Amino acid sequence: MLLANFFAPEPMHIPDGFLSVTVSVILWIVSIAVIAYALRRVHEDLGERQVPLMGVLAAAIFAGQMLNFTVAGGTSGHLMGAAIATILLGPWAAILVLTTVVGVQALVFQDGGLLALGANIFNMGVIGVAVSYFVYQTIQRLAGERRWGVFVGGFLAAWASIVIASLAVGLQLALSGTSPANIAIPAMGGVHMLIGIGEGLITVGALALLNATRPDLLKADKERAAGGAAVWVGGLLIALVLAIISPLASSHPDGLEWVAEQKGFLDIARGPVYEIIPDYVFPGISNEAVATIVAGIVGTIIVFAIALVVAYSRRNRASVKN
Amino acid sequence: MHVHFLDPYRPGYSPVHALDARIKLVLTLAFILTAALTPAGAWPVYILLLALALGVEILSELGVGYVLKRAVLAFPFVLAALPVVFTLPGKPLFSLMLGPWALTATQPGVERFVSIALKSWVSVQAAIVLASTTEFPDLLMAMRALRIPRLLVSIFGLMWRYLFVLADEVIRLMRARISRSGEADRADLKPGGSVIWRARITGGMAGSLFLRAFERSDRIYMAMLARGYDGEARSEPLQRLSSASWVTLALGMLLLSSLLVFALLFWA
Known part of the structure; x- marks a missing residue:
């Protein structure tokens, strides 16, 4: 049972054959650039401690993915680990840890492809970590010193990292012509909105234990956060871009073409009886997409503004005290 | 096991x-x-x-x-x-x-x-x-040989070395949970607690796994220092x-x- 779960392929790991060579190569290049920078940053921060700490924590994240809990009817929730790694280690070290985890999964266990490895590192390592960092830091700043920031931030970071990464997977599949955008993106996003809840709950459980036993581990990231402004902005941009592109891509133009085509075939196959369905689904879909995009942008701007105001007021208070 | x-x-x-x-x-x-x-x-x-x-x-x-x-x-x-x-x-x-x-x-x-x-x-x-x-x-x-940075290769190597140690640790944690809170491996039997409770318990297990990993990495680092480690990843030249x-x-x-x-x- 345990091992069956360990081997179960996850919907997040793209195997070979599903991505076009162009998409694979571009994401390899992006991932390599980010890893190279992360290696330098982590070496500056941790020096010679880097190898044992990263290696053992990568092993812990990998092994921690075996931990699961029964949800219902034979399904179970378990951990991907981007959020917890980011919270405990800071963004750059977390990128290296997840690169190692995803790399070994592909190289040894065929969980995800080798040509697709660049994309998988990008989705789980780069996107997962950047989004986790952005969400967690923002909520931490909003919460100030209060403890709920750790838990709410941890839950939302875990959830958002899973969902945004899954949107990226859907988008890459659509760009490769493997799966139509209007099916792949909503399906990936929808499934992972549920999976993300499990990830969030486990992350909160882990943070609660660490908060009770070693609160210093959770505080440590404040010092590292100083150099993390770029990651924070990166996470914001990734979240924003994917939240905008996904509904757009899933409704225009492929989606429209698809429905139009189906409508055409439908006419041939079934006569005009069912014509009314595509007719009133159209405006619904596009309005929904626009509404989602507007809500996404407005929400992000509000969070951004609040975070800035809070950060400024805290800085002013700090300077008054000094 | x-x-x-x-x-x-x-x-x-x-x-x-x-x-x-x-x-x-x-x-x-x-x-x-x-x-x-x-x-x-x-x-x-x-x-x-x-x-x-x-x-x-x-x-x-x-x-x-x-x-x-x-x-x-x-x-x-x-x-x-x-x-x-x-x-x-x-x-x-x-x-x-x-x-x-x-x-x-x-x-x-x-x-x-x-x-x-x-x-x-x-x-x-x-x-x-x-x-x-x-x-x-x-x-x-x-x-x-494919020019992947040495540091990254050493991290891969260390991860592989400790993967089995920590996987054993996970299996012990899960065995402890099964013996205490009951886990149904049949879909028609209800396992203990609510879903949220089960998730939090699993989270606690993940937390203690990370704690042990942190402490283990400290010990490994000390042991490496004691054997003359200076941050340089040395390896035999390629054949x-x-x-x-x-x-x-x-x-x-x-x-x-x-x-x-x-x-x-x-x-x-």
Whole structure:
């Protein structure tokens, strides 16, 4: 049972054959650039401690993915680990840890492809970590010193990292012509909105234990956060871009073409009886997409503004005290 | 229970086992790239790629059955490509009725879907042969030869060294949970607590796993320092490749590139 779960392929790991060579190569290049920078940053921060700490924590994240809990009817929730790694280690070290985890999964266990490895590192390592960092830091700043920031931030970071990464997977599949955008993106996003809840709950459980036993581990990231402004902005941009592109891509133009085509075939196959369905689904879909995009942008701007105001007021208070 | 058998490496003395890991890694990547670049519908090329994979499996003495059984594990992802059968424009083949929707399969759609499934199937077989015939330290050496930064390779190596230790630790944690809070492995029995409670308990286990990992990494670091570690990842210089290895590499690349040219000439 345990091992069956360990081997179960996850919907997040793209195997070979599903991505076009162009998409694979571009994401390899992006991932390599980010890893190279992360290696330098982590070496500056941790020096010679880097190898044992990263290696053992990568092993812990990998092994921690075996931990699961029964949800219902034979399904179970378990951990991907981007959020917890980011919270405990800071963004750059977390990128290296997840690169190692995803790399070994592909190289040894065929969980995800080798040509697709660049994309998988990008989705789980780069996107997962950047989004986790952005969400967690923002909520931490909003919460100030209060403890709920750790838990709410941890839950939302875990959830958002899973969902945004899954949107990226859907988008890459659509760009490769493997799966139509209007099916792949909503399906990936929808499934992972549920999976993300499990990830969030486990992350909160882990943070609660660490908060009770070693609160210093959770505080440590404040010092590292100083150099993390770029990651924070990166996470914001990734979240924003994917939240905008996904509904757009899933409704225009492929989606429209698809429905139009189906409508055409439908006419041939079934006569005009069912014509009314595509007719009133159209405006619904596009309005929904626009509404989602507007809500996404407005929400992000509000969070951004609040975070800035809070950060400024805290800085002013700090300077008054000094 | 130990999880050493998790390691997919299967010892053996076949020519595939004996081949230098660097050559194996490069040829595996070239094979997967060839499959990825083969256009949809180039059936003869897919059959040749499959024949090549099966040939290497027989040569490796792993047993075709073993590889094919493991290859099934990557199969569920094929579902993600299924909709393409119905969405690509082209000559309609057949229709399915799902309530109010009529799904019409088209010829290019079916071609693309079967091609994706075949690409994925042969690629995963190549990756399985690589992992099953190459020990991890040799894979690390091959990564180093491919100019992957030494620091990253050392992190990979350390992770592999402690993966089994921490996996054992996870198994102990889970055994402790099963013996205390009850876990149903049958779907009709209700396990203890609510879903949220179970998730939080699992989170606590993950938390204590990370704590132990942190503490273990401290001890490892101390032990490394005590043995003269100074942050430099030292390793033996790479061995020179034998001329037989070079010949294998050249022949393999020639075979794969001619397959690719054949595919692109006739189907692109």
